[in-house]
Amino acid sequence: MSLIATLARMEAVRDGRARPLTTVRHRHLAERPLVFVPLTTAGEAGAPLGALVGTERERPRLLAVPQPRDRDLRSAFLAELAEEMLPYIEGFAEDVTAEERKETDPETGKKVTVEVELCAGAPQLLVPSAAGVAYVRLLGRSMRFRRTAEQDPETPHPAPPRVPLLGRWLTHFGERARVPGSSLLLPVTQLLARHWATGQSTLEDQHLGALLAWTDPPAGLTGAEAALRAELARDAAGQLLHPPAGPATDPAFDNKLLAPATARFDAGLPGAEQEIRELLESQLRPTWEAVWRGVDLLRALPEGERVGERWKRDRWSYTAHRDRVRAGEPPQPRRDDAVTAARKLAARETAQAQLDAQEALDDPLVMAGRRLAGEAFAGEVTDVVMEYTEAKVPRPRPLVTLRTDDSPFLADGVKVHRALPGGKSQSAEFAGHVPGDPGALTVRLTGGMGRGKVPEPGSVPEKGDRVCWTLFEHAPRGGPELPDPDRTPWTHGGPPGEPAAELPDPVTSEDLL
């Protein structure tokens, strides 16, 4: 955590409410996100208990499993979930725009421009917390290998139609959520914690109720008081006033309310199912409201300039998976082969570098953190000297001197970058400190001035301008290409061979899902 973020936490402690960490919103927020608040059965892996799901704040759909150990009831839940989620997810598949992309022609090996489809929008899934993201992955894993009666008539306990498809989509969402800066699947706690610093630790920020209490404390309470209430306050019956955001439930709820109700359901008492549904709704509804309140708070922030660019990559990711589903490809494998895994890792590292750069460029407060860390410097231009290269066709290499209070880590010849209006960036080299004048330094512009002998107007800063240079690239690119999977080196297990068809999880007598 940078010292600036630390300071923001201290300010939050002092003021009794959260303090901004950013001046803009750094993640895309869809106009109509799909909010998913799941609950799981304590102790069981991937045995859902219930969920609220929907795109409309006023009318969430409640799904419940009255007896999570009953395989058929779980299947019914998943079928309902697919019915609710898939129309939303697939709703973005048809509206496409044409995009040009460079591809290598398989015959000639040359790069050619091809026109491909890009979906104009993409679904966005919001869950309350990071545990919710993990749960979406888990649900995806538990569903995508299942077979429907149509795919395999012999299969015992066939999955309802479309459930394996939802599994593939949820797996895709879960996988995409691991890419820094992506917005297909987002936990609200992470979103809030990115934009505001609370007066508690990052660990306590995982609690959606407490985090919201700090970010937007109710009238008359400080953030700390409101957060404590969200964490601990219980009613006369010993139930939490703010149930946990899930997917895990509060043990007191499990033992005192849910277990007796489930027992009544098992005994076949009339009304037991309705009772369980009401109980689950009582646990889910506060979290549902909290998620939307978080969305309200985030919407109040203006969107960062480069957020749309990152969202476009999410749209690419969505389009690519749509194409894989349409092409009838098998579900994602249980484990990636070495090359795919390395590719994913490299892509995530690049995405992280891009996110770091873009957030800083979009937001002076984030840039302040980079400046403090010596990775950027800003100041007023005090002098510009025109110089040229000594080549046959001289190129402009103006020397720009500026005065800054920052202390960047510069060595001779270090490349620095600056954002130009219009989204381009200009490169320069550090040319040295001005002797006898601490805080003044000179850089030599090396690019971004057009192709002519004379720099394009406006491309060279003038005396009195305020400029901000960064030591990091603005559009960092990934490393070298990785080999095709069938050329995996022996150090990484060699070529993976023909992918064996992934079998569904075997059904055992001990099976719980």
Place this chain on the structure above:
Amino acid sequence: MRGHSFEARAKADGGTELVRLLHERLRDGTPAPGPGSVDVPDLTASGPEGRTARTALALREATAAGRWALLDHPLLALPVSGTPAFLEPDAVVVHPDGSWTVVEIKSFPVIDGAADPGKVGAAARQAAVYVLALEELAARTAGGDAGGGVGSGDDGDSGHGRDGGDSGGGARVRHEILLVCPKDFANVPVAELVDVRKPRATTRRQLARLARVEDIAAALPAGTTFDLRLADDGRTATRPAEELAAAVEAVDAAYAPECLAACELAFHCRARARAEGAVAALGRGLRGELGGLTTVESVLAAALDGTAGGAVGGGPASPGASADAAPDPTVVALRRAAALRSEALALAPFPAPAPAPALAGTEAACR
């Protein structure tokens, strides 16, 4: 609930299944244990001391027998700050070669060969403590005749020698524990060996460094006790809450947010840490960043106080920072951070509800 039922499932059929899982993981070419080849000694005894002694005896017998044996819920003792603590592993398996393996049964799933790393780490740390206790016991068993088993837990890294191949007649505790978890979404047990040398070394070092209970007790007011004075039913506490709170208050606590996950007193310590304005309440890492500044107030004072030199309101904030001494680098960095932050907030596109000292200086170039 699931934890218990899964453990019962894993230990079904007299431990044969568990030993088979272990043998399968070892891959050492020895013949697999057949049915009926696993001894399950009876460990019932009265009181913790009785059970520990019974466990020690059973372990010695099983080691000498040269057969597989499964000790279900043995009880071990480990001195912690000079006081014995009793530990109950899920199981300990004695190999035919006389070595011992700790078995830890957990109910979190292993999905596609991978489990939650946080949970595996916690299980490894837990098992490392059992390994330490067993090593202690093994040393005592081996050196029992020579009478040299006393204090073997304090001698630093003596455990390394026991890891070696020499079983030399004495018992040997394997440094790989067997972690048993449900596989995928079913309740079928799957096992994996986990190397606990690292958590074991960490725990050993921490145990050796722990303040002794007597020393802590000596620093407390005489008569401090946490006794609940339970009524005859053994459940109702009769001690007044204020009295107990005062006793708890007398003990110092080093609160960090990680405590919340592990300790029932954490909320109490947190309230105290917050009341004191301790920066550690905001996170351990953050505290490390701030050097000698330990309270929120002193940090803010240092950051917002524009005057150089460091008259930061005295107190614990800036010990030894006087006008002529070199300014504390933390304070310098904090001031710079505060200046940068308020400068950036001043140009926020939304009305920041900040009592920000309006630092003139447009930084539009950085947008």
